Amino acid sequence: MKIISETKGIERLAEIRAGFSRDIHDDFEHKAKPCAECETPGDCCLDAHFVNVRISRLEAAAIRQALDQLSPEKKYAVFERVENAIDRFDLTSTHDSAAKTYACPLFENGIGCLIHDTAKPLPCIAHACYEKKEDLPPDELLAGRENEIDDLNKRVYGRSAPLLPLPVAIRR
Numbered sequence: 410m411k412i413i414s415e416t417k418g419i420e421r422l423a424e425i426r427a428g429f430s431r432d433i434h435d436d437f438e439h440k441a442k443p444c445a446e447c448e449t450p451g452d453c454c455l456d457a458h459f460v461n462v463r464i465s466r467l468e469a470a471a472i473r474q475a476l477d478q479l480s481p482e483k484k485y486a487v488f489e490r491v492e493n494a495i496d497r498f499d500l501t502s503t504h505d506s507a508a509k510t511y512a513c514p515l516f517e518n519g520i521g522c523l524i525h526d527t528a529k530p531l532p533c534i535a536h537a538c539y540e541k542k543e544d545l546p547p548d549e550l551l552a553g554r555e556n557e558i559d560d561l562n563k564r565v566y567g568r569s570a571p572l573l574p575l576p577v578a579i580r581r
């Protein structure tokens with residue numbers, strides 16, 4: 410296996426994300442409620458009983474890189490929210506944290522997801538409010554892309570990276 414740099418890995422990750430976004434957009438999203446018509450925008454990101462996004466080390470590196478583009482003040486506020494979420498929802502890197510849910514610290518009121526265009530995790534790309542269960546993207550579609558990301562983690566870091574709750578994965 411040829412090891413590649415983290416920078417190269419983040420570039421390749423962006424391609425995987427773009428391909429997955431296209432698949433979701435072209436084949437599924439039109440069957441879901443448009444977010445522009447949502448009466449409670451952000452509920453899907455801030456519902457502490459629902460959000461359970463887990464990401465790998467490379468995805469965390471991509472998110473940190475995206476957050477580096479923010480002003481120092483905004484970045485400070487985001488990482489404060491990250492630490493608060495870890496404390497409040499008792500998130501850890503251990504296995505017993507796997508089922509824990511949290512309100513995502515990357516949601517900014519008035520803006521939405523701060524990494525929407527740059528580093529959004531695959532489960533967030535796949536998520537939408539579908540009325541019919543049969544219209545949802547199949548789990549295998551997400552699993553296939555997540556396997557590609559796992560392979561990419563191995564090529565960058567030399568081994569598989571465990572999936573961690575997003576706040577734990579991106580904390581400084």
Ligand code: SF4
Pocket residue numbers: 442443444445447448449450451452453454536537538
């Ligand atoms: S995914 Fe659902 S809850 Fe979230 S903004 Fe879109 S319509 Fe609203």
Ligand code: SF4
Pocket residue numbers: 453454460462513514515516517521522523524525529530533
């Ligand atoms: S990463 Fe973005 S889309 Fe995903 S839960 Fe957080 S704010 Fe929402």
